[in-house]
Amino acid sequence: MHELSITEELLKTIVAKAEEAKARNVSRINLVIGEYAGVVEDSVKMCFEILSQDTIANGAILEFSRIPAKFRCRLCGHTFPSGQNLLVCPECQGWNAEVIAGNEFFIESIEVDDESQSS
Template sequence: MHELSIVQNILDIAESEARKNNATKIIKIGLKIGEMSGVVIDSINFCFETLKTNTIARDAELLIDHVPLTGKCKNCGSNFQIKNYIFRCDTCNDNNIEIISGKELFVDELEVE
């Protein structure tokens, strides 16, 4: 249940950014959540509904962009989608793989009034 503290962080970030822009109401919060970020989307949505009530995001909608797990092979340079958590290049079979996407856990954009 670390989603509760994650959602609190989301609201803190959103409220602080909204205030910086002199907004009084948050309409949408766009998140990017990677396949390997370790959070459960259902829990995020559930906690958001609970925690937003006494904030300027009380009517806000959460838009979640799911980011697939992809890697770049450090040997041959090819980019590919990592399936079943097998970090091995599907071109040259090397296992020195850098994660390119899929660990995202960030507030991407806001819509405010």
């Protein structure tokens, strides 16, 4: 399960950015995952719950946004979404397409409570 190593790196980045901002705790993390990124949301959530214990990200809510896959035909340049014939260009029927969107996996934003806020 590669989600474990992905989540470890994700958590390191989140904690570092939150500490840099002098945050008291992390409340929400907004992640973007491409359709073909090969990342399973439930696995990331499970790993995050375990790994974030005893960190300022413990209890943070993970929100996921999905980016659909998009392709560009290398023969005619036409761009198109994924469909039934995944890599077949609907314009020229060519089989030489490249993925131009849908492989993404990144932190869009981190919501924190800073030190100046009181409980």
